[in-house]
Amino acid sequence: MGAEAAVARTRRRRRGLLNKVFGCPYVLIAPAVILIAVFSIQPLFFVLQKSFRNFDMVQGIDRFIGLANYRSIFTNPLFLQALGNTFVYMLCTVGFGIVFGVLFGLFLNKRGGMFDLTQSVIFTPHIISYVSISVMWMWVLDPRAGMANYLLQSLGLPTSMWMRGEESSLFSVMIVALWKGLGYTSLIVIAGLQNIPPYIYESARLDRSRGFNLLGRIILPLLSPTLFFLLVTGVIGSFGTFDIINLMTVGGPNNSSNLLVHWIYQTGFQFFRMGPAMAASVVYLAIIAVISLLNFTVFGKKVHYQ
Amino acid sequence: MKQIDGTVEVQGPGGWKRTLFGGLSLVLLLLLILVYVFPFYWMVTTSVKTFEEAIRFPPTFIPRTFDMINNYRAAWTMANFPHFARNSLVITLITLVGQLLVTIPAAYAFAKKEFKFKGFLFGFILFDMMIPGQVTFIPIYVFLSNIGWLDTLWALTVPFFISSFGIFFVTQAFKQVPNEVIDAARTDNATELQIILGIMVPMNKPVIVTISLFTVIGKWNDYFWTLILTTSSKVRTLPFAVKSLFALGDGINMWNISMAGNVLLVAPLLIIYIFANKQIKQAFVYGGIK
Numbered sequence: 364m365g366a367e368a369a370v371a372r373t374r375r376r377r378r379g380l381l382n383k384v385f386g387c388p389y390v391l392i393a394p395a396v397i398l399i400a401v402f403s404i405q406p407l408f409f410v411l412q413k414s415f416r417n418f419d420m421v422q423g424i425d426r427f428i429g430l431a432n433y434r435s436i437f438t439n440p441l442f443l444q445a446l447g448n449t450f451v452y453m454l455c456t457v458g459f460g461i462v463f464g465v466l467f468g469l470f471l472n473k474r475g476g477m478f479d480l481t482q483s484v485i486f487t488p489h490i491i492s493y494v495s496i497s498v499m500w501m502w503v504l505d506p507r508a509g510m511a512n513y514l515l516q517s518l519g520l521p522t523s524m525w526m527r528g529e530e531s532s533l534f535s536v537m538i539v540a541l542w543k544g545l546g547y548t549s550l551i552v553i554a555g556l557q558n559i560p561p562y563i564y565e566s567a568r569l570d571r572s573r574g575f576n577l578l579g580r581i582i583l584p585l586l587s588p589t590l591f592f593l594l595v596t597g598v599i600g601s602f603g604t605f606d607i608i609n610l611m612t613v614g615g616p617n618n619s620s621n622l623l624v625h626w627i628y629q630t631g632f633q634f635f636r637m638g639p640a641m642a643a644s645v646v647y648l649a650i651i652a653v654i655s656l657l658n659f660t661v662f663g664k665k666v667h668y669q
Numbered sequence: 670m671k672q673i674d675g676t677v678e679v680q681g682p683g684g685w686k687r688t689l690f691g692g693l694s695l696v697l698l699l700l701l702i703l704v705y706v707f708p709f710y711w712m713v714t715t716s717v718k719t720f721e722e723a724i725r726f727p728p729t730f731i732p733r734t735f736d737m738i739n740n741y742r743a744a745w746t747m748a749n750f751p752h753f754a755r756n757s758l759v760i761t762l763i764t765l766v767g768q769l770l771v772t773i774p775a776a777y778a779f780a781k782k783e784f785k786f787k788g789f790l791f792g793f794i795l796f797d798m799m800i801p802g803q804v805t806f807i808p809i810y811v812f813l814s815n816i817g818w819l820d821t822l823w824a825l826t827v828p829f830f831i832s833s834f835g836i837f838f839v840t841q842a843f844k845q846v847p848n849e850v851i852d853a854a855r856t857d858n859a860t861e862l863q864i865i866l867g868i869m870v871p872m873n874k875p876v877i878v879t880i881s882l883f884t885v886i887g888k889w890n891d892y893f894w895t896l897i898l899t900t901s902s903k904v905r906t907l908p909f910a911v912k913s914l915f916a917l918g919d920g921i922n923m924w925n926i927s928m929a930g931n932v933l934l935v936a937p938l939l940i941i942y943i944f945a946n947k948q949i950k951q952a953f954v955y956g957g958i959k
Contacts, residue, residue, distance in 0.1 A: 385861035391778035392790060394771045398831035399797045406808030407800060413808075420811065470697065481698045483946045485705045490942060490949065492890030494908035495935045498915055499712045502924055508726045510711055517727075542704075547953065554954040603803040606892045610912070624803045631807045632897075640807060648804050655799055 410648070414641040421635060432642035441618050442643060445626035448533055449602060452622055455537050457597040460548050461590060467545060468552025469578075482553070486546030493543075493606035500539045501526065501611060526612045532620035536611055540604070548593055555589030556582070595658045599651060623647055712935075716740055716928035723925040736925065743923075744914060744930035752902070753910035760825050760906060761888040767830035768884050769877070775836050777865050780843030781851060791840075797833040806897050813898060824898040825906075829888065835880040838956070842876040843869055879952040889938070907934050 384390055417428045436442045471482045488496055503510050504525040512522040526535040559582070567581050583590075605624045608614055614621035614629065621629075623643065631640030714730075715723050717737040722729060744750070778784070779791055802809075809828060810819075818824040846869060854864050870877060892908050899905050902913070914930045915922060942949060 381862065382860045385774075385865070388778040388782040388784040388787075391774040391782070395775040395831055395833075395836060396790060396793065398771065398828070399793060399833065401812075402809060402828045402831060403797045403800050403805060406805035406812070409808035409811070410804060420814075467701075470694075477695070477698050481701050483950070484702050486946075486950055486953075487705065487709075487939070487942060489953070490886050490890075491935055491938055492892060492908050494890075494892050494911055495931050498911060498927060498931050499708050501915075502715065502928065503708050503711060505924075508724045508728065508924075510707075510728055513727050546705075550950055550954060599801070603801050605803060609896070610892070627803075627807070628897075632810075637807065644804050644807070648800075651799070651801060651804075 407648075410641050410644045413637060414645045416638060418637040418641070419635065420637070428638070432638040433645075436639050436642050436646070439639070441621070442626060442639075444618055445614075445621040445623055446646075448619075448621060449604075449623040452533065452537060452540075452604065453598055453601040456540050456544070456601050457594065459541055460544055460597055461593055463541070463545055464548030464552050464593065465583075465586075465590070467549035468556060469582075471549060472553045472556045482546075482550065484546075486550055488543040489547040491543075493610060496539065496543055497607055497610035500542075504535055526620070527616060529616050529619040532612045532616060536607055536620055539611065540601075540607055548597075551589060551593055552586070555586050558589075559585045595654065598654055602647065602650060602654075709935075712928045712931055715924055716932050718925050720923060720925050723928075737929075740925045740929040741933070743926045744933060747926070748910040748914050748930055749902075750907075750910055750930075750933060753905060753907045756904055757889060757906040760822065760904070761885055763822070763826040764829045764888050765881055765884050767826060768832055768835060769881065771830045772832060772835045772839055772880065773865060773870065773877075776839035776843050777869055779836070779840040781846075781848070781869075794833045794836050797831075798837065802894070806894070810897055819898060820900045820903055822904055825895060825904055829884075829894075832880065832884065835884070838880055839873065839876055842873045846872055875955075878948075879955050882949065882952045883956060886938075910934070 414432055415427060415429060416425055417431070418425050467485070471478050504512075506512060506522070506524045506527050509525070511525065515522050523531050523535075526532050563581065563585065567577055603624055604622050605628065608620060608622050608625045609628070612620040614625050624647065627640045627643045627647070630636050630643065714732050717735055717740065718729075718732045719734040719736040722732065722734045775794075779787065779794075813819055813824050813828075818827075850868060850872075851864055854868060859867065889906075890908065891906065895906055895909065902909065911927070911930045911934045914927045
C-alpha cells in the first residue's frame with residue numbers, strides 16, 4: 364500500500380510540474396517572443412545601424428560614416444530608377460488590380476455553375492509558385508518563338524521583345540503579376556459583396572436605384588472596407604516584389620525593370636555593398652511605415668463600416 | 670408581375686434583353702477562362718512535343734509529334750527531381766509542425782491567460798506583422814552565416830516557425846471559446862496540456878487548417894528565402910529544380926523539357942486544388958477579411 368501511494372504521489376507531483384510549465388503564460392509565449400526578437404527586432408536594429416556604417420563582411424570593415432550611404436543611393440541613377448519603377452509598378456498593379464478585381468467580382472458574383480467555375484479557374488495562379496508562373500509566361504512571351512508574338516503577328520500588329528526589351532520589360536512583368544493576382548482580388552471582392560445584407564439591395568430596389576446609381580451610391584461605399592484592405596495589402600505587397608523580377612528579367616535589360624527590393628538584393632548580395640543596401644532598406648521601411656500610418660489614421664476614418 | 674409595394678416590373682421587352690445579356694455573359698466567361706487556361710494548355714502541349722516542333726514558328730496549337738516520355742524522363746533526371754522533392758517535403762513538414770508548436774501555445778496564453786505585460790507583448794506580435802521579410806533578409810543572412818546555418822535545413826525551417834499573423838489569427842479564434850468550458854474541464858482535473866489539445870485545438874479546427882494551408886502553400890512555393898539562405902542545391906527545393914532546367918539569358922532553351930519539369934512542379938498543387946478548391950478559396954477569404 365505504502366509503495367503504491369508513493370508512486371501515485373510522484374505521479375501527481377510530476378503532473379503538477381508539467382501542468383505548471385504549460386500553465387505559465389510566459390513559458391507558452393517564450394518561443395514566439397524569442398523568435399521575433401532574433402529574426403525581426405535584432406535584424407531591424409542591424410539595418411538601422413549598418414545604414415550609417417561602411418560594412419564589409421569579407422574584408423572585415425565596419426566603421427561609422429554618417430550619411431554617406433544615403434548620399435550614395437540618392438545620387439545613384441540606378442537606385443532612383445528602381446525606386447521610380449517601384450512606384451509605377453505599385454500604381455499599375457494595385458490600380459488595375461482593384462479596378463479589374465471589382466469588375467470581375469461584380470460580374471462573377473452570381474449563382475450558376477459557369478460563374479463558380481470561372482472564379483475557381485482565375486484563382487488558380489494565386490496558389491502556384493512564381494517560379495512556375497514565370498517559366499510558363501516566359502515561354503508564352505518568348506520574343507523568338509512565343510505564342511504572344513505569333514498572335515500579334517497574325518493580327519497584323521507589331522511584335523514585342525517583351526521582357527527582353529527595355530521599354531517593354533516592366534510592362535511584361537506587370538501583366539504577369541496582374542494575371543496572377545486577379546483571381547485573389549476578385550475572390551475578396553465577391554466575399555465583400557456577399558457580406559452586404561440582402562435587405563440593402565431590397566430597399567435600393569424599392570427606391571428604384573439601379574445601374575451606376577446603385578453601384579456608386581450603395582455598393583461601392585459598402586464595399587469600401589474590402590477595397591481598403593485590398594489597397595493596403597496590395598501596396599505593401601507590390602513594394603516587396605522580388606520573385607517575379609529575379610526570375611523573369613533579373614532587373615534588366617539595363618535596369619529597366621529593376622524594383623526596390625531586387626536592387627537591395629543585387630547591391631548587397633552580388634556587389635557586396637552592404638551599406639547602400641541597408642540605407643535603401645531603411646528607405647523601403649520608411650515607405651512601409653508611412654503606408655501603415657495612413658492606414659490607421661487618414662484613410663481608416665473615411666472608410667464606411669456598417 | 671405585381672410587386673409587394675404595388676410597382677409593376679416591366680417584363681415584356683426584358684425577354685430578348687435577358688437572352689442577349691446571357692449570351693454576352695457566356696462569351697465573357699469563356700474569354701476569361703481562355704485567358705487563364707491557355708498558358709497552362711500551352712505549357713502542357715509544349716511538354717509533349719519534340720524539340721523541333723516546340724520551337725517551330727509559327728507554333729502548332731495541337732501537337733503533331735510526340736516525345737512525351739523522353740521529355741519527362743529528361744526533366745526528372747537532369748534536374749534530379751527526387752532530391753529536390755524530398756527537400757521540399759521535409760522542409761514544408763518541419764516548418765508546419767514547428768510553426769504549430771510555437772503558434773498554438775502562444776495563442777492560448779494571449780487568449781485565455783492574464784499576465785503582466787500581456788498588452789505590450791501582444792503589441793510586439795502586431796508590430797512584427799508589419800515588418801516585411803524583404804527588409805530583414807540581409808541581417809538574417811549575416812546572422813545565420815555567423816552561426817554556421819547557411820545551406821542547412823535549420824536555416825530554411827527554424828526562422829519560419831514564427832508566424833505573427835498565425836498567432837494573431839489563432840488568438841482571435843481562441844478568444845471565442847467560452848471560459849465556462851475551460852473552467853469545467855479544470856474542475857474535472859484536466860491538465861493545461863489537455864485543455865490545449867482536447868478543447869482549444871478541436872474547437873478551432875477550421876482556423877488551424879487555414880493557417881496550416883497558408884504555411885504549406887507558402888513554403889512549397891517559396892523562392893525568395895531559399896535563394897537567400899542556400900548556396901548549393903543541397904537543401905534547395907522543387908522550384909529550383911525547374912529553375913535549373915531553364916537556361917537564363919539568350920541561349921536557346923529546351924522549352925519542351927523546361928515545360929515538362931514545370932508540369933511536374935505544378936501538378937501536385939493543381940490536383941489538390943481541383944479536389945479542394947472550395948476549402949482553399951474559403952481559407953483565403955477567411956485569412957483576408959478577418
